[in-house]
Amino acid sequence: MRFYIITAMVTVVLLIISISYRFDVWNSKDLPYDDEQVGLDDQIVINFSHVVAENTPKGLAVIKFAELVKEKSDGKIIVQIYPNGILYNDVNELAALKQGDIQMIAPTISKMTKALPSWQVLDLPFIFENDEQIYEVLHGELSETLLRELDNINVHGLTFWHNGFKQMASNLTPLLEVEHFKGVTVRIMPSDILKEQFTLLKAKPIVTTFNDLYAAIQNNEIFAQENTLSNLYSKGYYSMQPSITLSNHGILAYGVMMNSDFWKSLTDEQQQIIQDSLDEMQRWQHDQAVAINAENFQQLKTNEDIQFYTFSEIQRRQWMEALQPIYNSYEKLGNKDFLTQLRKEIQDAK
Ligand code: LMR
Numbered sequence: 001m002r003f004y005i006i007t008a009m010v011t012v013v014l015l016i017i018s019i020s021y022r023f024d025v026w027n028s029k030d031l032p033y034d035d036e037q038v039g040l041d042d043q044i045v046i047n048f049s050h051v052v053a054e055n056t057p058k059g060l061a062v063i064k065f066a067e068l069v070k071e072k073s074d075g076k077i078i079v080q081i082y083p084n085g086i087l088y089n090d091v092n093e094l095a096a097l098k099q100g101d102i103q104m105i106a107p108t109i110s111k112m113t114k115a116l117p118s119w120q121v122l123d124l125p126f127i128f129e130n131d132e133q134i135y136e137v138l139h140g141e142l143s144e145t146l147l148r149e150l151d152n153i154n155v156h157g158l159t160f161w162h163n164g165f166k167q168m169a170s171n172l173t174p175l176l177e178v179e180h181f182k183g184v185t186v187r188i189m190p191s192d193i194l195k196e197q198f199t200l201l202k203a204k205p206i207v208t209t210f211n212d213l214y215a216a217i218q219n220n221e222i223f224a225q226e227n228t229l230s231n232l233y234s235k236g237y238y239s240m241q242p243s244i245t246l247s248n249h250g251i252l253a254y255g256v257m258m259n260s261d262f263w264k265s266l267t268d269e270q271q272q273i274i275q276d277s278l279d280e281m282q283r284w285q286h287d288q289a290v291a292i293n294a295e296n297f298q299q300l301k302t303n304e305d306i307q308f309y310t311f312s313e314i315q316r317r318q319w320m321e322a323l324q325p326i327y328n329s330y331e332k333l334g335n336k337d338f339l340t341q342l343r344k345e346i347q348d349a350k
Contacts, residue, residue: 050082053235057162061281072273082102094115098259104256109253111189117333118146119149120335123193127251131286134251135283135349161285161289163230167247172243183203186222187208188225200325201319213235230293245309
């Protein structure tokens, strides 16, 4: 009996020693100095999720933002980037932001229009004529008002970023004339304006997330899409949809936003660092977006399988006439003032 008690006690002691050794209990006070760990307690991490590739206007903007914030905060604010929809996609990123699972997103304006119908004003077709007008509007008075609308859904709006003009890509014959759209399945982002746009052209609009689009085209569920050249290029959509009409019929821009509670938890100085970083990169971001789309255009032009088409003046007018009822729909939402303000800002930018 005595033998068993002693054996049990020795086993317990050995077990305690072995566990202590395994977890390094004895040496825990003597950890070697590691400068990477210093200040970790007061480091702030912003998880930024987005759906596009890194070599795109948005992908590069997030990287630049992360660099600026890190530099201005002496490494105290770190932006952790999750590109290509690896964390969240179009459908769930806003909910994840609101729940605080991530701290920042930059969705395309169209994807915000269900939550904020007034944002549809930037989805209206044939409003902008050049990139400079877009710059002025995205950083003008109207854009400030639209960003403040985010307060209504408990999200903090920070700024807008540019991508470029949308073009029509299809794996059928070119989509040039209004009749060419009849019965064609066109992928759209979730936006009533975009739905009406393609319904008026007698096409069949289908909502698909950006990350599901490739498979949907491959499975012959989608025959056409509207997107910027940088998105068509970076995801390789052009290989399946090689007929590209340079229609410039709408714009693709991003609202840059943060979880409201997270924003409020930051000190004035930290908030200033974030806002200053975005302000500092504003012009750079816009010019970068224009340059990337131009560069991707040149790259696509070297591919013999891709056919580019441009409107004749008559074709452009046909589209505009067919899409005219959209403006009435937007005004019926009671947002006439936003459209008037948009037109004024575009006029002033000319
Ligand atoms: C799309 O879904 O086509 C775009 O919104 C993707 C993006 O974020 O540029």
